[in-house]
Amino acid sequence: MPKPIIAIPADIREFDGTHWHAAQNQYVRAALKVAGVMSFIIPAFEDGNETDALLDRVDGLLVSGSATNVHPALYGAEARDSDGPFDPARDATTLPLIRRAIERGIPLFAICRGIQELNVALGGTLASEIQEQEGVWDHRKPQHDDRDVVYSIRQDVIVAEGSCIARYLGTAGSIQVNSLHRQAISKTAPGLQVEALAEDGTIEAVSVIDAKGFAIGVQWHPEYWAETDSPSRALFEAFGDAVRAYAKSKA
């Protein structure tokens, strides 16, 4: 059986004087090397993408991290300059893909910005600049030239007993993860259950209640160390197994 294919929605990035539809290597590499699946990078458009036609052609959806933020208008909040940068084309592409993947039982793995999009797609809200809240740790991206330092594993999160993620990891309790975000889930969407918390109470993972299959979001970045870090590898292997099972069921 050929490797199944997942969709990874692109960011709109600007360099060399033009706009690009881009996805970072760490996501497509973890998908191929650890999950054992190939990736289609989905262009980001505010209109014109046909969600079901895209999902008909893949066996999973991985929604990646990004330096941009979900537009506050999508969760009923006012947009302040400090809430940017924004990527409305990505928002318009990912939210419908997330909703339809869940409805169709297509495996969904949402990472960092992805968990925030998942929460907003299902009716939840986000908090911005969480490090400014009393008692909240600074979860922001470390400023360093070495990307391994930026994505260094530096935070404990507690995985809930009986959670989907505990099943995929083979254990509940404390694991160590990286952290590169200034937003987080504020009101958890009705269809989501919290799967892991940071020690300061920040929601670090969710799963879709009564999902037809693999459907989780994590605030950290398992893709970056997926080849060497056990919890990261376990999540990507579980995602790959779910994608292969979905592909087989379609066949």
Ligand SMILES: N[C@@H](CCC(=O)NCCCC(=O)O)C(=O)O
């Ligand atoms: N922008 C949101 C989501 C954070 C996120 O996806 N971080 C990944 C950073 C990738 C990069 O900067 O290269 C937030 O800040 O909460």
